[in-house]
Amino acid sequence: MSVQKIDEFCKNLDPVVKKAVRIASIGSTVGREKTLLEAYPEEGKAEHLRELANAIRSYNWAENLETAVKSLESNGVKVLFAEDADEARRMILDIIAKRRAKNVVKVKSMTTEEIELNDFLIKNGIDTVETDLGELIIQIDGERPSHIVKPAIHRRREDIARSFEKHGISAYDDNPQHITLNARKYLRKKYLSADVVISGANYVLAKEGAIVLATNEGNSRFSMACSKTHIAIAGFEKIIPSSRELAVFLNLLARSATGQHSTVYTDFVRGPGSAKNSPQEMFVIFLDNGRSRILGSEFSDILKCMRCGACMNRCPVFRLVSGHAYRATYPGPLGIVLSPLLAGDDNLEKFADLPKACSLCGACADVCPAKIPLPDLVLKMRDKIKRAHVPVPNDINFKAWAFLATSPKLWRALIPLNKLANFLPLNAIKIGPMGRWLKSRTLPKLRGGNFRKWFKKNG
Amino acid sequence: MDKQIFIDKVRQAQGKHNPVPMPTFDENDTVSTTATRGGAKAAFMRNFTANHGDVFESCDSLVEFLKSKGCKTGVADAKLSDLFGLEKHFEISREFDRQNNPDGYDFGISKASFAIGENGAIVFKDSDTADRLNTIAPWIHVAVVDSKSIVSTLPEGLAQTVDSPYAVYVTGPSKTTDVEGVLVEGVHGPGVQAVLIV
Structure with a gap:
């Protein structure tokens, strides 16, 4: 019997990192409970919001997409469509190259992590800098985020300070306040010399033709003040009908993610800006990359995910093993379901062990703001992998038992x-x-x- | 990929599920009674302060605050018509000099389009802001909010937000907890976000 990769990872994990991940995850879970209860002390009201968040995205995907495209275009946005990661990357590089742009600032986006955009742009000679502090920390060391909301949750202040020194951002100083101020100074130069800003989208409002970005640091606003061109990339599942429904999501997002009542900054971008320092042109790229396949499958509920991280914060396995153990862009219960789906049926083997990193305790479904039935989806994924006859490490052989159980005599x-x-x-x-x-x-x-x-x- | 092929793929996939009726909901379903209690202005002040924002209701107290922070120079957004006598105490530019002096302003002051009680947000629309940098680059930023413009709930706010090319909600100083979960204010944007209610 071979040892599962996830167990091996956990065994070799630095105890300090283990503790940090655990404390941060528990803190977010507690914050979520507290803020939801403070805001909605009435019995069942928060529950009703979660039901709405689920129901609103069970409906009219294609119609919302059509409306969004029309509204965005009439607002002066150029809308493009990418079938997969490769096409999306080439589209973005093409836009940048045509403008002879060299400097790109990025606003934290899991979708750009999914299509592995940074490495691609840098290989093609574009200076691409993450502006979210956590993303910057992992970018300079060539790491993946280990959490979708707190990408550098696994890093200690001493090694962040060492990296900053190594990469010429600042002299060694491991005070968190000073690390942040040093990043502020470094990034300010990057903002002011940026030609292009690339962002994701937390939501896309179909009726108004706007993208909505939620950040705490204000990197979205700063990037969009300085650059001449704004490229936003979003899976089509991010579209909701209008700003009316957005109230449901904004009330759930920050509370579920970090236990804040709301994020500090919420940007609504409808197209090229009209202020003095603002982008003169805007592109929105809608990405499929397997999403239409997922929508047509029994796993369609996973597309309702708003990337808040509540499921992983609450997951007893994630709290022990941390995000990198899941070996993909999306960790935790979300990753268990989404990673094999995004990899596609031909690459199922790559993540076949993940659905076993779950005790089916159901805690993730209890905290998911969109009420995604994650444990059901994990079970379905186990079934899918079983039926595909993909070898799974550490799989116990039940053949003899199955033979006995199906022979009554x-x-x-x-x-x-x-x-x-x-x-x-x-x-x-x-x-x-x-x-x-x-x-x-x-x-x-x-x-x-x-x-x-x-x-x-x-x- | 072609637009129509992309949309058709989504439509085809969606067709594999039984259609679900769009849920109807009342605006009040989302409104927090605790966050909005006490009326629009009181709720705004309470929620904005909870996020470490500073609220001033008189110009004198604002001047005193800015002086206590060591401010000497400021930049006022061109669309802000009244400087409330600040020009008597500080050297104020009417234009953000991005090229030569991006870090040269101790504070920025701009007009907020309106404010929202429920989430304690000040709103800056491009239509009311001459330069986005005034609001985000200086360490201290002051937003001038007309007390009559404060709405109570988020749905009321959302209904008048998305009619400009760009709008942003700001609920306090720029912040992060990315280094070991320690809260640090003033990451890219203001470390001090103040409001002058007039």
Whole structure:
């Protein structure tokens, strides 16, 4: 039996990192409870909002997309469509190259992580800088985010300070306040010399033709004050009908994500700006990258995700193993379902072990602001992987048991034999997983096997 | 990818599910009674302050505050018509000099389009702002809010937000907890976000 990759990762994880991830996750979960209860003390009101957030995105995907495209275009936005990551990356590079632009600032976006945009642009000679502090910290060291809201949750202040020194951002200083101020100075130069800003979109409002961005740092507003061209990339599932529905989502997003009543900045961008320092042109790229396939499948509920991170913050497995253990853009319960789907059926093997990193405790579904039935989806994913006959490491072979359980006569004949287990020298097993398991446990004496006899007589 | 093919793929996928009726909801379903209590202005002041924003109701107290922070120079947005006598105490530019002096202003002051009680947000629309940099680049930023323009709930606010090319809600100083979860204010934008209610 081979060890699962996720267990191996957890075993080798720095204890300090482990503790940091645990504290941050628990803090966000507690903050979520507190702020939702403060805002909605009335019985069932928060629950009703979550139901609405789910229902609003069960409806009219194609119609919303059509409306959004029309409104955006009439607002002067150029709308493009990318089938996959490769097409999206090439589109973006093309826009940048045509403008002979060299400097790009990025506003934190999981979608750009998903299409691995930064490396691609940098390889093509474009200076691409993440402006969210957490994203900047991991970008300079070539890491992936380990959490979708707190990308650098796994990093310690000392090694952040060392990285800043190594990459010429500032001299070594590990005071968090000073790290932030040093990043402020460094990024200010980047903003002021930026030609293009690339962002994602938390929501797209179909009726108004606007994208909505939520940040705490204000990097969205600063980037959009300085650059001449704004490119936003969004999966089509980010579209909601109008700003009326947005009230439902804005009331859930920050509370679920970080336990704040609202983010500090919420930007509404409808097209090229009219203020003195503002983008003169705007592009919105709608991305499919497997989403239409997911929409047409039994996993369509996962598209209602608003990327708040509440599921991973609450997940007992995530709290132990941290985000990088999931080996993909999206970790935690969300990643268990989404990573194999995005990888596609041909690459199922890559993430086939992930659905086992779940105890089906159901906590993620309890906190999901869109009421996505995550444990059901995890079960469906296990089933999908099983049916695809993909090898899964550490998979226990149930073939013999399945054979017995589907042969009633044999099953009945063998039942009285279970008492034999009482004579097995179990305590003699000292090695392997069984040995470890038995070290701290004693089995009670098996006394079963008589029910059928009793039932025949008394039933 | 072609637009029509993209949309058709979505439509085809959506067709595999039974149509779900769009839920109807009342605006009040989303409104927090606790966050909006006490009326629009009181709610705004309470929620804005909770996010570490500073609220001033008189020019004198604002001047005193800016002086206590060591302010000498400021930049006032061109669309702000009244400077409330600040020009007597500080050297104030009417234009943000991005080229030569982007870090040269101790504070910025601009007109807010309106404010919202429920989430304690000041709103800047491009239609009321001459230069976005005034609001985001200086360490201290003051937003001038007309007390009559404060609405109570988020749905009321949203109804008058998305009619400009760009609008932004600001609920306090720019902040992060990205380094070991420690709260630090003043990341890219203002470390001090104040409001002058007139």
